Amino acid sequence: MNAIPENMPVADARKQSEITDEQARFFLDQGFLVVRHVLAGEELRLVQEEMMKLYERGAAGAAGDPDYMYGRGGRSGKDVLKRIEYVIDKSDPMKALLGHPFILRSVEKLQGNNFVPTWDSMVLKAPDEGIIVNWHRDAAVPEGCKDPRPIFNVDFYLDEADLRTCLWVIPGSNNWPKEQAAARCARPGFDTSDAIPVPMQPGDVIFHNIEVLHGSPAGEGNPLRRTVYYEFRPGEIEMEFGPHTLEYIKLKQHVLLECIKWRQAVPYAAGEEPFRYRPTGAFAIAGARVPDTFRYPHEAYFRRRN
């Protein structure tokens, strides 16, 4: 295993208003970046509480609800809850969280001012049922895309992830050719010889490029681990390549605006300078509209040929 580099840039949301140029550079080169203390105090407590409700509902068996997804538990082999989709629709503090100014300013710095929010999900490791998440890329950059801007997830940790359960990444693998990444993923076992662990505290965040190789061990006897993933994409890439339609881009821009507004109404964000979303050119919007839902199902907005 690689140690965490001594001089690895780590952002601190208590001390910065957005990531620095050096941190942005590290993220572009290495495919991940740790940001400490994004959620704290009342917001952390609320988000934890709300996501615990969703977890409990799902753990009790949300039969028939397609937003609750199950996998085979690592210990019992039984169906255990592994993922919940559309958490923004399911919980108001998650709407306010999408408006988080440190996050949005940093996303804008990396993706430009026409970025759009895409996925919002919670990924779970059920207590003592941790499942190995083998080495993988989340998704591929669209075929033919030469735009160098990163597509990435912002992962909000609601529980501690220690060395037993935490995410491991292979730094720089986001820039590997497809074949190299595939060969590395095919290596048997959860080999960490070229990887580093990224232990996290509740409220910490990782930015991770969709193409950086990552995974996590089974973590025997693990406690519950909840991580919320908000994905963002540069609008220009989404417009040209999808996977979503133009209609989706526009609807999600309005969701973003509404969530920024939402955040301005919560007491725990009172002292903040709100993020100003200012898309331009093809992505300019004529004025905020209250979205008729916060749940635009991906499959309804994927591009199709007929």
Place this chain on the structure above:
Amino acid sequence: MNAIPENMPVADARKQSEITDEQARFFLDQGFLVVRHVLAGEELRLVQEEMMKLYERGAAGAAGDPDYMYGRGGRSGKDVLKRIEYVIDKSDPMKALLGHPFILRSVEKLQGNNFVPTWDSMVLKAPDEGIIVNWHRDAAVPEGCKDPRPIFNVDFYLDEADLRTCLWVIPGSNNWPKEQAAARCARPGFDTSDAIPVPMQPGDVIFHNIEVLHGSPAGEGNPLRRTVYYEFRPGEIEMEFGPHTLEYIKLKQHVLLECIKWRQAVPYAAGEEPFRYRPTGAFAIAGARVPDTFRYPHEAYFRRRN
């Protein structure tokens, strides 16, 4: 003056369900195409009646309404009504007209299945106040656009246009380089030596490419002439080059769907096979939504850089 070519293809909406390949070819080469009998009977009567109401409102002076535009009358020199914008918003039969299946099938044939409606306006020649409309192109194809599909207007004639007042076009000038078109437009007077007149009856339609050179003489002693212009653009060109934003494309797709639905409810369209709008890829839409307005002001949706 050129005579109307003997063998000029002319479409007839009573006998065809859309323009033929030959007519499409003529339009692409020459920049215009006549379609007879698009509006007839009850629909023609209704549309004439409704547009007369708008004309009368405007002629009485619609002070302060930016949708009513005035110019100097050719005879009196006084302000006379020359154009009314957003007629679909102002009149329900104009909504149903946007759903006209012959028109939409023909637009789809020329622009592909992702076409979008853009402008909807009425252009007027006030009685005995006809103004020379000098040789011009309506607009330029966006700089850098290599897509060969035509951007064009569908002009619905509500009154007769005889040789004194009708549109003149210079066939094929849609394919001229910019410099050649500019030089031709700079020629003094309303020179018709290389042009042909296009006399029309009420209910007839001209498709005219935005780059074909056209104009009309003052038409001394002219009667009222009302022409409704519906412009359409291939979605792919609009997406890449504008002038409108992606948000506009999507909103107008929903306007189009709603107007197609609207047409299915009017008695005079009862026997028709409705047009099925089936945009694909980036332009696919997840399902019809009733638009919150039929008037999306262009200037609110033009692309801007900040």
